[in-house]
Amino acid sequence: MFLELKNIKKNFDAVQALDGVDLKVGQGEIHGLLGENGAGKTTLMNILAGSFPPKSGDIIIDGKIIEKMTPKKAMDMKIRFIHQELNLCNDLKVYQNMFLGEELYTKVHFIDDKKEITRAQKVLDSMNSHIVATDKVESLVTAEKQLVEIAKSLLFNSELIIMDEPTSALNNCEIEELFEIMRDLQKSGVSFIYISHKMPEIFGICNKYTVLRDGKFIESGNIKDIDEHIATKLLIGHSLSALDEKFVKESHQSDEVFLSVKGITGDGFNDVTFDLHKGEVLIVTGLQGSGCSELSMSLFGAGNITEGSISVKGKDIKNNSIKVAMESGIGLIPKNRKERGILPDLSIKDNMSLAYYTVKHHKLFVDEKEEDERFFRQQIKMNIKVASQENVITSLSGGNQQKVIFGKWFELDSDVMIMDNPTQGIDVGAKFSIYEIIGNLAKSGKALLVFTNEYPEIHRIADNIIVLYKGRIKGRLNRSEMSEISIMEYSTGTRGEK
Amino acid sequence: MEIKKTWSNIITNHSHWVSFVLLLIVATIVNPSFLSWSNLTNLFTQGAIIGFCSMGMSLVISAGMIDLSTGAVVALLSGLSVNVLNSTHSILLCLLFCIVGGIVVGLINGVLVTKGKIAPFIVTLAAMSAWRSVINQLGQGGPFSVDKTMYTSFRNIAAGDVFGIPNLMIYLIVVSIITSVIMNKTKFGTYIYAVGSNENAARLSGINVDKIKNLIFAYAGLMYGFAAFLLASRLTSIQAASAGTGYEMNAIAAVAIGGTAMEGGRGKIIGTFLGILILRIITTVLIMANVPPFLNGLVQGIIIIIAVLAQTKRKK
Numbered sequence: 001m002f003l004e005l006k007n008i009k010k011n012f013d014a015v016q017a018l019d020g021v022d023l024k025v026g027q028g029e030i031h032g033l034l035g036e037n038g039a040g041k042t043t044l045m046n047i048l049a050g051s052f053p054p055k056s057g058d059i060i061i062d063g064k065i066i067e068k069m070t071p072k073k074a075m076d077m078k079i080r081f082i083h084q085e086l087n088l089c090n091d092l093k094v095y096q097n098m099f100l101g102e103e104l105y106t107k108v109h110f111i112d113d114k115k116e117i118t119r120a121q122k123v124l125d126s127m128n129s130h131i132v133a134t135d136k137v138e139s140l141v142t143a144e145k146q147l148v149e150i151a152k153s154l155l156f157n158s159e160l161i162i163m164d165e166p167t168s169a170l171n172n173c174e175i176e177e178l179f180e181i182m183r184d185l186q187k188s189g190v191s192f193i194y195i196s197h198k199m200p201e202i203f204g205i206c207n208k209y210t211v212l213r214d215g216k217f218i219e220s221g222n223i224k225d226i227d228e229h230i231a232t233k234l235l236i237g238h239s240l241s242a243l244d245e246k247f248v249k250e251s252h253q254s255d256e257v258f259l260s261v262k263g264i265t266g267d268g269f270n271d272v273t274f275d276l277h278k279g280e281v282l283i284v285t286g287l288q289g290s291g292c293s294e295l296s297m298s299l300f301g302a303g304n305i306t307e308g309s310i311s312v313k314g315k316d317i318k319n320n321s322i323k324v325a326m327e328s329g330i331g332l333i334p335k336n337r338k339e340r341g342i343l344p345d346l347s348i349k350d351n352m353s354l355a356y357y358t359v360k361h362h363k364l365f366v367d368e369k370e371e372d373e374r375f376f377r378q379q380i381k382m383n384i385k386v387a388s389q390e391n392v393i394t395s396l397s398g399g400n401q402q403k404v405i406f407g408k409w410f411e412l413d414s415d416v417m418i419m420d421n422p423t424q425g426i427d428v429g430a431k432f433s434i435y436e437i438i439g440n441l442a443k444s445g446k447a448l449l450v451f452t453n454e455y456p457e458i459h460r461i462a463d464n465i466i467v468l469y470k471g472r473i474k475g476r477l478n479r480s481e482m483s484e485i486s487i488m489e490y491s492t493g494t495r496g497e498k
Numbered sequence: 499m500e501i502k503k504t505w506s507n508i509i510t511n512h513s514h515w516v517s518f519v520l521l522l523i524v525a526t527i528v529n530p531s532f533l534s535w536s537n538l539t540n541l542f543t544q545g546a547i548i549g550f551c552s553m554g555m556s557l558v559i560s561a562g563m564i565d566l567s568t569g570a571v572v573a574l575l576s577g578l579s580v581n582v583l584n585s586t587h588s589i590l591l592c593l594l595f596c597i598v599g600g601i602v603v604g605l606i607n608g609v610l611v612t613k614g615k616i617a618p619f620i621v622t623l624a625a626m627s628a629w630r631s632v633i634n635q636l637g638q639g640g641p642f643s644v645d646k647t648m649y650t651s652f653r654n655i656a657a658g659d660v661f662g663i664p665n666l667m668i669y670l671i672v673v674s675i676i677t678s679v680i681m682n683k684t685k686f687g688t689y690i691y692a693v694g695s696n697e698n699a700a701r702l703s704g705i706n707v708d709k710i711k712n713l714i715f716a717y718a719g720l721m722y723g724f725a726a727f728l729l730a731s732r733l734t735s736i737q738a739a740s741a742g743t744g745y746e747m748n749a750i751a752a753v754a755i756g757g758t759a760m761e762g763g764r765g766k767i768i769g770t771f772l773g774i775l776i777l778r779i780i781t782t783v784l785i786m787a788n789v790p791p792f793l794n795g796l797v798q799g800i801i802i803i804i805a806v807l808a809q810t811k812r813k814k
Contacts (some may be wrong), residue, residue, distance in 0.1 A: 189661075301700070334702050340698045343699050343703075344763065345694070346692060350688055350691075350692075353688075354703040357654070357685050357689075366683055
């Protein structure tokens with residue numbers, strides 16, 4: 001298949017999402033589509049897959065202009081779009097999901113389960129996965145679900161597969177397996193459009209690239225002609241390197257222990273012990289399933305702890321619950337902002353006031369004036385860009401939403417801040433302002449426990465690092481000892497305490 | 499274009515106001531006497547008892563839940579309250595019974611939802627069936643009728659007026675204002691929207707979600723208690739099998755027409771208040787226009803769909 005998108009324009013109300021974008025993908029090509037969040041990558045792919053029409057511009061496939069693309073038409077032309085969010089029905093079995101909407105029938109028009117299972121299993125096996133076609137999707141882990149999505153697109157001999165951040169839930173081994181599969185398909189003439197933020201992946205698998213910025217076409221070419229630094233520059237428009245080797249991080253760590261965790265065991269983690277000091281940024285990292293997210297929730301009183309003890313500033317926490325944790329001075333920026341962080345229907349200032357209400361506000365009535373003051377205070381502190389604090393929080397960009405959630409805890413003045421993937425789903429520029437906020441917090445004498453897997457982020461903010469592997473602490477590193485490789489070796493269990 | 503946009507925004511954001519005004523105009527055209535004082539106050543007196551139920555329902559739906567037990571609870575409490583009145587000859591005790599009874603019945607729903615972890619739809623469906631059965635058994639098919647000795651003074655609570663303003667109208671306005679203040683000005687109100695908007699995030703902000711849900715059902719029960727008290731006073735004779743039937747549906751309709759999102763998180767009490775009046779206006783207009791009463795439900799159904807369509811448009 002030879003695909004050409006020509007001068008595509010699209011606007012949502014007043015926002016110009018795409019402004020004359022071109023994209024050419026040849027047969028057997030893996031084409032990296034690069035751009036920050038909001039650059040228009042997903043919008044462009046949605047237009048190609050027929051989810052909504054462009055305002056103007058042409059979709060040309062094998063030399064023919066396609067009028068009025070629809071999802072059905074796109075599928076018939078063997079174009080598959082694997083969305084960033086998983087689109088699987090948890091209650092159905094793997095093969096049922098794979099054939100959803102395109103079921104195979106027997107002669108009397110019943111569903112031919114046998115045939116479906118055989119064909120689904122063949123594809124799954126060819127991917128070297130251990131997934132059984134008759135398993136319920138519910139019983140799979142996230143990475144396996146991702147593989148099912150990919151298997152689904154392989155099922156129908158697709159000629160163009162669009163992958164929007166397919167690796168966000170995969171570990172390195174799984175990513176390599178995915179790439180193997182992609183290379184095999186590439187040899188048989190299948191084309192890919194590959195959307196990712198992760199440079200090593202783009203450079204590991206793609207042979208062509210196109211960069212979008214703010215809805216505009218920036219550049220296109222062969223991957224071998226550029227390197228990661230050039231690509232990053234194209235992406236953000238100006239140089240902003242997280243992995244700047246000359247970067248020196250100030251340390252604000254003192255000897256005073258703010259959070260002391262002794263031998264705690266719970267669902268997903270085992271015998272975890274560490275001290276977190278005033279002014280320290282302690283990173284907890286580990287791969288999917290290492291127990292990181294369970295640990296973060298349990299420290300905040302939202303999960304089980306069966307053994308061990310936690311104390312904040314020398315005071316033991318007993319009967320840990322969310323309320324108790326909050327009252328002892330622990331705050332949590334949860335991962336997955338959409339599901340756990342924001343209250344989408346509530347105003348920006350309500351979102352910011354909520355934690356304060358539950359712990360410190362003992363009056364029955366709310367105080368609108370105080371709410372406004374709280375908001376303005378944090379707005380100045382973190383440079384939050386909003387039209388009005390009365391608007392719903394979903395009117396903000398991801399980065400600004402996250403700042404509002406930060407503000408919620410600043411207003412409570414929590415001494416210990418737990419952050420679970422605090423820069424998840426926000427774009428590069430906003431990430432840096434979050435790092436700055438984290439630095440300022442440490443400087444002002446807070447203690448920070450940050451759960452993250454992104455090395456550039458760790459490099460930016462860490463004083464010390466704990467690596468979890470299968471729920472246990474495998475490695476402890478300080479700033480001078482850390483490197484991406486050493487952390488990965490601890491995370492994968494190749495190195496470290498027994 | 500800017501102006502056009504603002505207008506369409508206003509219309510979708512205040513669909514309940516728009517439909518309210520439109521209906522008023524239609525009603526006046528159909529019959530100019532619609533705007534008479536007695537007719538206007540009638541809207542309130544006939545809407546008041548459902549109105550109390552709708553206030554409770556507003557809280558429940560704003561938190562993303564539902565309550566189907568409304569009608570049965572009203573029947574249970576109003577029937578029993580007549581017995582209390584007849585045996586104690588005290589209106590105060592009768593009122594007290596309705597208040598305490600309402601809260602207790604509401605809390606039973608709440609505890610089953612929070613501690614039993616059963617979906618509100620199922621809990622209140624079971625409660626609807628159970629309480630109706632209890633009151634039917636207690637009434638044995640006959641009515642609960644207020645004794646002659648208490649008749650006039652008790653009936654006056656609902657039927658009376660102050661300087662020509664019917665009592666029921668006053669009650670409805672007062673309870674709407676109180677509920678509106680609770681939703682807009684108190685922590686409890688903010689928590690209700692928070693739970694309806696994103697239960698996970700609410701919990702991680704330190705909100706005791708179970709407690710909030712229990713309080714919501716208790717408040718709804720309290721509202722049903724008041725409704726039961728007023729129903730008993732208004733009718734002075736309660737038929738166990740038919741009293742309060744369909745109240746839950748009318749209350750849900752008023753809340754939906756008023757712009758409260760069924761999935762929770764969004765909604766205003768003023769909307770519910772207008773929703774109650776809109777339902778009454780429809781009924782009145784149809785009577786005035788000599789439309790067969792059987793078609794009332796059809797028109798109501800269409801209005802509900804239009805109201806919710808306006809909401810979904812807003813969401814996009």
